[in-house]
Amino acid sequence: MGICKSEAVVTRSIRLGETSKIVWLYTKDFGRVKAVAKGARSPKNRFGSSLELFTHCSVVFYCKERRDLQLLSQSDTLRHFSILETDVARFAFASACFELLDTMVVGEDSNPPLFQLLLDTLGSFEECPKQGLRSVFWAFELKAAELLGYKPELFRCCRCDKEGELKRFAPLKGGLVCRACGLREPDSFEISPAARELLRTLQSRDISEAGSQAPVPRLEGEVDRVLEVFLQFHVDRLPGLKSLRLLKSLR
Numbered sequence: 001m002g003i004c005k006s007e008a009v010v011t012r013s014i015r016l017g018e019t020s021k022i023v024w025l026y027t028k029d030f031g032r033v034k035a036v037a038k039g040a041r042s043p044k045n046r047f048g049s050s051l052e053l054f055t056h057c058s059v060v061f062y063c064k065e066r067r068d069l070q071l072l073s074q075s076d077t078l079r080h081f082s083i084l085e086t087d088v089a090r091f092a093f094a095s096a097c098f099e100l101l102d103t104m105v106v107g108e109d110s111n112p113p114l115f116q117l118l119l120d121t122l123g124s125f126e127e128c129p130k131q132g133l134r135s136v137f138w139a140f141e142l143k144a145a146e147l148l149g150y151k152p153e154l155f156r157c158c159r160c161d162k163e164g165e166l167k168r169f170a171p172l173k174g175g176l177v178c179r180a181c182g183l184r185e186p187d188s189f190e191i192s193p194a195a196r197e198l199l200r201t202l203q204s205r206d207i208s209e210a211g212s213q214a215p216v217p218r219l220e221g222e223v224d225r226v227l228e229v230f231l232q233f234h235v236d237r238l239p240g241l242k243s244l245r246l247l248k249s250l251r
């Protein structure tokens, strides 16, 4: 593939030797990329602060197919989402998005809309009131699933296509089912009208509006569960994600 240029978000980094770093990037044009940044921790480092966590940057790297670790040659900061580093709750939600993305995206497929969703999500986490953080996270889960090809169906019955009486959620079918169809779906469970409406609102509106969604504490456990059970059918390693457990403890 040779020289590659793209926009990227730094989702993780570790030290390598005395002066270098390994960085995990989610890129706009090449999906997930892991790269070594030689000299990134030396005093005269040419990358500046562009490889800090939560940074949107433009990168140039040498890419060899079938090589796990690419070589980063240039990186410039476009935007640093600095509040995410210092506020514990914002840090936890943004890290959970990174971990989820890392688990949901297979291989190096490019998905520019998903990259844009990640940027918009980080922007919302930075700007929204604290009580809106969880709604932004739910909107990210819904929209990421949609962009990866498994949008949950929240407006019609997944089995019979009927529009009314959608009182149960059937993760295996991929969304809501009517009461009659629910009886034939052993994995389905009851969903409250309020949780159903909240999910519909988050799915159909722009993510920038999610953070202003009025917080409804009594729905947190239910909506968390619906999305978690749904994603488990599509994402193999989901139950083991540390950041999701951390989010539960923030409730």
Ligand SMILES: [Zn+2]
Residues within 6 Å of the ligand: 157, 158, 159, 160, 161, 162, 177, 178, 179, 180, 181, 182
């Ligand atoms: Zn039905």
